[in-house]
Amino acid sequence: MNSKPSGQVSLKERRRNDYRHFLSYRTRWSDNDQYSHINNSVYYHLFDSIVNAYLISHCEISPQTSSSIGLVVSSHCQFFSPLSFPEVLDLGLRVNHLGKSSVTYEVGIFREGSTEPAAVGGYTHVFVDAVSRKTSQIGEQTREGLQRLFVPSESGPGSKL
Template identity: 80%
Template sequence: MLSGPTSTSDLKTRTRADYNFFVSYRTRWSDNDQYSHINNAVYYHLFDSIINAYLIAHCDLSPQASDAIGLVVSSYCQFFSPLSFPDVLDLGLRVNHVGKSSVTYEVGVFCEGNTEPAAVGGYTHVFVDAVSRKTSQMRDRTKEGLQRLFVGPSCSKPESKL
């Protein structure tokens, strides 16, 4: 069974201390929408950026040089307060589930200096062979890197057949 997001009220109580890996993002004028706040689609760009930065730097997983890739099978985002250019953001990453072939990430989006998130979201990757697209077991080095960010009761939850 793949882990999904926790309740909105649980996500809203997250703080910086709930995340183990951070990167900064300086918003751009083009990130704003017509209502002068960060466009919803930009949040998914931010999630993808921090997750892939971590995978490349700490899990020995480069999209250009790997026999396995992670495909997004589900995603979510809960918005709590608006952000806009020229805010500087701190993105926090944690892992809520690690299985044999899947991982569920959570990203907290914080305005620089704030302890409460403006948004919390994430997605689930299922690792597949880069050519055949058949589910493949996660490499040991990838799994070890992901387990460093794991927050939860155990890493042995039953896996779906994805």
């Protein structure tokens, strides 16, 4: 039974063209677990890698010197097909929600050249002052970079700029 709201796409139905930014990742032998596929924890490493690479190169965030930082407050992942070493993966990134102080990222993990995801997940950052850890608004340059990744929700309300 399909319980998703009318018009909403399930994560398994995502395709490569649903993502706005890509990063390649060459799997390593150490990514595999005892079952010869990529360990679940590695997927979260991949999410963190594409998000932070994007923030550094497109949002002028410097982990060592920025006055605000993003803290992960929730995360998720759905797995659709196994991946293993040696494969090259394409990591796709989009923003599903952009608030005053928070952003929700979605990452699609694709075999190189595939249009269907092997996994889809992501997390929510809440931006805080780097010293006090009090919630802070997303800076103008960071917001501009994140807006380029924003994809309006298929289900209507809930996502905003």
